[in-house]
Amino acid sequence: xxxxxxxxxxxxxxxxxVERFLGEGAFxxxxxxxxxxxxxxALKVMKxxxxxxxxxxxxxxxxxxxxxxGHPNIVRxxxxxxxxxxxxxxxYFTMEYVAGGxxxxxxxxxxNRFIPVSDAVEITRQVCSGLAVAHAEKPPIVHxxxxxxxxxxxYDATGLRARVSDFGVAKSVNPMTQYASAGGTPLFKGPEAxxxxxxxxxxxxxxxxxxxxxxxxxxxxxPTQGDRSPLDLRRFEQPLRPASDLNAEVDIGLDAIVxxxxxxxxxxxxxxxxxxxxxxxxxxxxxGAPRKPAADDEGMTTKDALGLRPPADRxxxxxxxxxxxxxxxxxxxxxxxxxxxxxxxxKNPELRExxxxxxxxxxxxxxx
Numbered sequence: 001x002x003x004x005x006x007x008x009x010x011x012x013x014x015x016x017x018v019e020r021f022l023g024e025g026a027f028x029x030x031x032x033x034x035x036x037x038x039x040x041x042a043l044k045v046m047k048x049x050x051x052x053x054x055x056x057x058x059x060x061x062x063x064x065x066x067x068x069x070g071h072p073n074i075v076r077x078x079x080x081x082x083x084x085x086x087x088x089x090x091x092y093f094t095m096e097y098v099a100g101g102x103x104x105x106x107x108x109x110x111x112n113r114f115i116p117v118s119d120a121v122e123i124t125r126q127v128c129s130g131l132a133v134a135h136a137e138k139p140p141i142v143h144x145x146x147x148x149x150x151x152x153x154x155y156d157a158t159g160l161r162a163r164v165s166d167f168g169v170a171k172s173v174n175p176m177t178q179y180a181s182a183g184g185t186p187l188f189k190g191p192e193a194x195x196x197x198x199x200x201x202x203x204x205x206x207x208x209x210x211x212x213x214x215x216x217x218x219x220x221x222x223p224t225q226g227d228r229s230p231l232d233l234r235r236f237e238q239p240l241r242p243a244s245d246l247n248a249e250v251d252i253g254l255d256a257i258v259x260x261x262x263x264x265x266x267x268x269x270x271x272x273x274x275x276x277x278x279x280x281x282x283x284x285x286x287x288g289a290p291r292k293p294a295a296d297d298e299g300m301t302t303k304d305a306l307g308l309r310p311p312a313d314r315x316x317x318x319x320x321x322x323x324x325x326x327x328x329x330x331x332x333x334x335x336x337x338x339x340x341x342x343x344x345x346x347k348n349p350e351l352r353e354x355x356x357x358x359x360x361x362x363x364x365x366x367x368x
Contacts, residue, residue, distance in 0.1 A: 004021055004029060005029055005045055005085050005090065006018050006021075006029070006031055006045065006085070008020055008021070012033065012043065012083055012092070013081070013083075014036070015035055015036040015037060016033050016034070016035055016036075016041075016043065016094065017033060017034045017036075018031050018032075018033050019031070019032045019034055019040075020032050022042065024047075025166070025168070027046060027047055027048065027168055028044050028045060028046050028047055028168065029044070029045050029047065030042055030043065030044050030045075031043045031045070032097055033094065035078075035094070038078065039335075040097045040339065041078060041094045041095065041096065041097050042094065042096065042097040043092055043093070043094050043095075044062075044092060044093055044094075044095065045083065045090050045092040046059045046060075046090050046091045046092065047090075048090075049085075049088035049090055050082075050089050050090070050091060056082055056089065056091050059090075059091035060080050060091040060093060062093070062167050062168045062170070063077050063080040063091075063093035064080070065141070065170060066095070066167055067080075069133050069134050069137065069141065071129065071130045071133045072129075072130075072161070072163075073126045073127065073129045073130030073161070073162060073163055073164060074130040074133065074134075074163060074164050074165075075095050075096055075098075075152060075163045075164065075165040076095060076096045076163075077093055077094070077095045078093075078094045078095060078096070079093060079094045080092070080093035080094075081093075095165075096163070098152040098153070098154040098163065099154055099338070099339035099340070099342035099343050100152070100153050100154035100155065100342040100343075100346060101152065101153070101154075101342075101343075101346050102148060102149050102150070102151060102152060102153070103123065103148040103149075103151040103152070103153045103162070103211070103215075104147075104148035104149045104306065106153040106346070107148060107214070107215060107303065108303050108349065109346055109349040109352055110303070110349060110352070111303070111349045111350070112303070114215075114216065114217075114218065114247055114249070115215045115216075116249075117216065117247070117249045117250060117254070117285065118285065119160060120212060120215035120216055121212075121254070121280060121283065122159075122160060123151070123153060123160060123162045123215070124208060124211070124212045124215075124280060125277060125281065126161065126162040126163075127146070127162055127164055127208055127211075127273075128208060128273040128274075128276050128277035128280060129273075129277060130163065130164040131146070131164060131204055131272075131273035132272070132273040132274040132277055134167075134170070134273075135201040135204070135272040135274060136274065137172070139178070140178075140200075140201050140272070141167075141170055141171070141172050142170065142171055142172075142180050142199050142200060142201060142203060143164065143167060143169075143170050143204050143207070144169045144170060144171060144182070144183040144184045144199050144203070144204070145166065145168075145183060145184035145185055145188070145207070146164070146184075146188060146204050146207030146208055146211065147184075147187075147188040147207060147210075147211060148211055148214065148306070149166075150164065150165050150166040151163070151164060151165065151211070152164075152165050154342060155338070155342065155359055155360055155363040156363050157363055157364045157365065159360065159363075169183040169184060171183070171199070178200060180198075180199045180200065181197055181198075181199065182194070182196075182198060182199045182203070183199065184199075184207070186229075186230035186231050187210070187220060187223075187224075187230050187306075188206070188210045188211070189203065189206065189207070190202075190203055190206035190262075190264070190266065190269075191233055191236045191264055194231050194233060195233060198266075200266060201271060201272035201273065202266040202267075202270065202271060203266065204272075204273060205261050205269050205270045205271075205272065205273065205276055206261060206262060206269065208261060208273065208276065209221075209258055209260075209261025209262045209269075210261075210262065212258055212261065213243055213258050214305055214306075216243040216246075216247050216250050216254075216258070217243050217246040217247055218246075218304075218305055219305050220305045221240055221241075221258075221262055222235045222236055222238065222240070222262075223235065223305070236264055240259060240262055242255045242258075242259070243255055243258055251285070251286060253283055254283060257276070257279050257280065257283060260279075261276065313347040313348060314347075314348050314350075316347055317343075317344040317345075317347040317348035317351060318344075320340045320341070320343050320344035320347070321340075321341065321344045321351065321355065323337075323340055324337040324338070324340035324341040324344065325337070327340065328367050329367075334362050334367055335362075337362060338359055338362040341355055341358070341359045341362065342359065
């Protein structure tokens, strides 16, 4: 493992202190930081160093983009600046910290159970609400990497709140062709991305549809076969199996929405997140007849669609629960207690059934 850019306890500025490393991608590292006046935030620091003003501006393009398309379901940016690491200048920006982490972690925290269909649909509605703002830009901005790892999920006073994050590969479409070059993660890309190197708002819809299908079934809609590459177009030759075949709580009305998201031809999909959101808002449980899963599908909920999940960190989670319960009894500490409880549940899914209702009350400012 390469050495991290920032150690714990590092002071980025007079007001920002690094608490701990959260994760990294190809282009940046993310840390949880404490702001002296604004509380906990997340800090994203670019791995590549910039030497000119123009290079720094390009490294911070994502921060500029996020500040322009602000929306409750897009991660908020607070500040952007430059820091020095071993004599090199690295762009960074601070954004809201979501204790629950990514949708991937939220999904895995259900263990061998499905996420409730109502929650899966609500998360998808919120993702579409945020994406719709980007798709409505002139020309439209395409995220190009919609997947569970780039969606943050946590609880606030209203319940579950999802935020689209990581616009690092987002791109405006060409005003003439209405396409952008393809980017992102192959397992969440439609066939046109690999065949024609094309991306569009309909390509983001495919990523949303793949993510929704995974939440409903614990499977990918078009998985790779054997040792084939995700870039192998032959995986799209198999017919899409309706989600209702695998999850008895899914009805054929929701099946139809998912199927349109995952139409092989972009012209047959929802044109953008706004069009998809309209159908999701019209859908309600029971709008279509349920379909019973086949007998050979029993026991298929394993959360292995994106690889084996890491083992539950029970000791760390139990410590977080104890600290959360202690803080909850102190005046003004309920938000911090809720953050710790969300972290605990993400580390040990077995805690969800016991503490989720309490967590929801805490986010509303209630401690019982």
